[in-house]
Amino acid sequence: MITLNFPNPMGEEGWGLWVALYFFLAGTGGGAYLISVLYCSQERVRRAALWAFVGVVLGSVLLILDLGQPLRFANLILGGVYPSSVMWLGTWFLLLSGAGLLWVMARPTSRGVQYLVAFLVALVVAYTAVLLTATARPFWNASPLLPWLFLASSATAGGALLQLLAPHERLKRLVVGMALVEGLMVALHLLWTYPVAQGAVLALLVGPLAWAFWGFVVLGWGIPLALERRHVGLAAVLTLVGAFLLRYFVVLAGQV
Amino acid sequence: MPNPNDFAILFDASRCIGCKACQVACKQWNDLEAEHTRNAGGYANPPKLTASTWLAMRYYEGLRPDGEPYFDFVRGACMHCTHAPCVASCPTGAMAHREGGVVTVDQSTCIGCRSCVRACPYDAVHFDEERGVVQKCTMCYDRIANGDQPACVKACPTDALTFGRYQELQALAQERVRVLQARGYPRASVYGLKELGGTHVLYVLTDHPSQYGLPAAVREAEKRAMGGWLSAGIAAAVMGMGLKFIVDRREAFKGGRG
Ligand code: SF4
Numbered sequence A: 001m002i003t004l005n006f007p008n009p010m011g012e013e014g015w016g017l018w019v020a021l022y023f024f025l026a027g028t029g030g031g032a033y034l035i036s037v038l039y040c041s042q043e044r045v046r047r048a049a050l051w052a053f054v055g056v057v058l059g060s061v062l063l064i065l066d067l068g069q070p071l072r073f074a075n076l077i078l079g080g081v082y083p084s085s086v087m088w089l090g091t092w093f094l095l096l097s098g099a100g101l102l103w104v105m106a107r108p109t110s111r112g113v114q115y116l117v118a119f120l121v122a123l124v125v126a127y128t129a130v131l132l133t134a135t136a137r138p139f140w141n142a143s144p145l146l147p148w149l150f151l152a153s154s155a156t157a158g159g160a161l162l163q164l165l166a167p168h169e170r171l172k173r174l175v176v177g178m179a180l181v182e183g184l185m186v187a188l189h190l191l192w193t194y195p196v197a198q199g200a201v202l203a204l205l206v207g208p209l210a211w212a213f214w215g216f217v218v219l220g221w222g223i224p225l226a227l228e229r230r231h232v233g234l235a236a237v238l239t240l241v242g243a244f245l246l247r248y249f250v251v252l253a254g255q256v
Numbered sequence B: 001m002p003n004p005n006d007f008a009i010l011f012d013a014s015r016c017i018g019c020k021a022c023q024v025a026c027k028q029w030n031d032l033e034a035e036h037t038r039n040a041g042g043y044a045n046p047p048k049l050t051a052s053t054w055l056a057m058r059y060y061e062g063l064r065p066d067g068e069p070y071f072d073f074v075r076g077a078c079m080h081c082t083h084a085p086c087v088a089s090c091p092t093g094a095m096a097h098r099e100g101g102v103v104t105v106d107q108s109t110c111i112g113c114r115s116c117v118r119a120c121p122y123d124a125v126h127f128d129e130e131r132g133v134v135q136k137c138t139m140c141y142d143r144i145a146n147g148d149q150p151a152c153v154k155a156c157p158t159d160a161l162t163f164g165r166y167q168e169l170q171a172l173a174q175e176r177v178r179v180l181q182a183r184g185y186p187r188a189s190v191y192g193l194k195e196l197g198g199t200h201v202l203y204v205l206t207d208h209p210s211q212y213g214l215p216a217a218v219r220e221a222e223k224r225a226m227g228g229w230l231s232a233g234i235a236a237a238v239m240g241m242g243l244k245f246i247v248d249r250r251e252a253f254k255g256g257r258g
């Protein structure tokens, strides 16, 4: 019996820091690849694929470490076919997208292949939200907006990552646009879930998770938006911090 | 709907005296450790189910709108759902229905991902930190598979708990509700007939389920997931196209092509 007791702010039973970090890594790397496929040149696509690959692999490692029985992780793949389990689907999305990203990185590929891999990567990003939506926790399941929020945040963070590496005018507009959508989604989600998940929403606004929530709003969202014109690099770094804080407070608030 | 011949437990709140004999019997038979808890001012203890408390009575007291005091007890434990969210969410098949409709976790294949913990609307499955796997009520599968009753049912001194075949217990529950309604409990009902494809543990209640802290609107995990995928698909399409449009349009404006 091997259990790895990483500090987990929710206690061992909860999904905590490691899951949030994984959501962030997969979301950011994945977002960078998706954006580059949609809007960037061949060269950049391959570079972004590398980042997405790193995110997917690191994220998967964190996921495995978070298990109560990490050494049994192969059961996820060899244990049978369970399409009703979002966790099972996600495992396959991770595996397939990882392989696909390797392929894109390894050699020049056609647009078609890149789009196919982009579809897999989009599934990885989306499943992290659907995983939460499919639970019995009101803060996660009461509104249909978590997938919107996670996709928008992935695009923002992925765009910021690309900005950090090679700033570009088009990227800037994209990051700003997606950040606005993201902000709107956070607000709508909180309003939507407040009636059924008061405890969670209050924990975010004024409770134990307020630091993460307001940290996101101010540091990870507001300031980068204001700085976007002058300090692209700083804005990008703060956006990345914000993307992590967002995942963190969403994951924890669902378990308040 | 559960199979008519499935195993089932009937909990009759109108007969329960809140003595916790079931709770203690569960601990004893399943060899579950006691827990350190604090007095929180109520009778429920432990306050919630855990990996070593698979069954715990909950207590609700207060005044009704008409000034009548009430003091209600209700069983808190796995409902052995037919469309069980824990089973649907398990990525390894460790959580599964056994012969007779009982839901148990196979501790040798569970990887401890805790998907089932998040999925259960009754908060009935929990993570065992020491073993790295989850634990929950097994309906005393080791007993019932050998022709005995579950420990909780055996221990109940007031016949508030009955064990049997689903069909019989369902009829019994409905009969009991008829009697209660005739006796002046107009809100008496059976809980668990419709929830999650029908649960193998049925409750006879004298009041609305929410009065007992039971979730009124439970949904199958599959439906929630489908909703999530649909939402994600729409989100990806709308945002992808929206972005493309904005970025391209702006580019075009700049180029003076309008
Ligand atoms: S009550 Fe919870 S643990 Fe029991 S079968 Fe239903 S979902 Fe699973």
Ligand code: SF4
Residues within 6 Å of the ligand: B086, B089, B090, B091, B092, B093, B094, B095, B105, B109, B110, B111, B112, B113, B114, B115, B116, B117, B133, B134
């Ligand atoms: S914790 Fe175990 S039983 Fe629960 S979903 Fe994960 S693998 Fe299945």
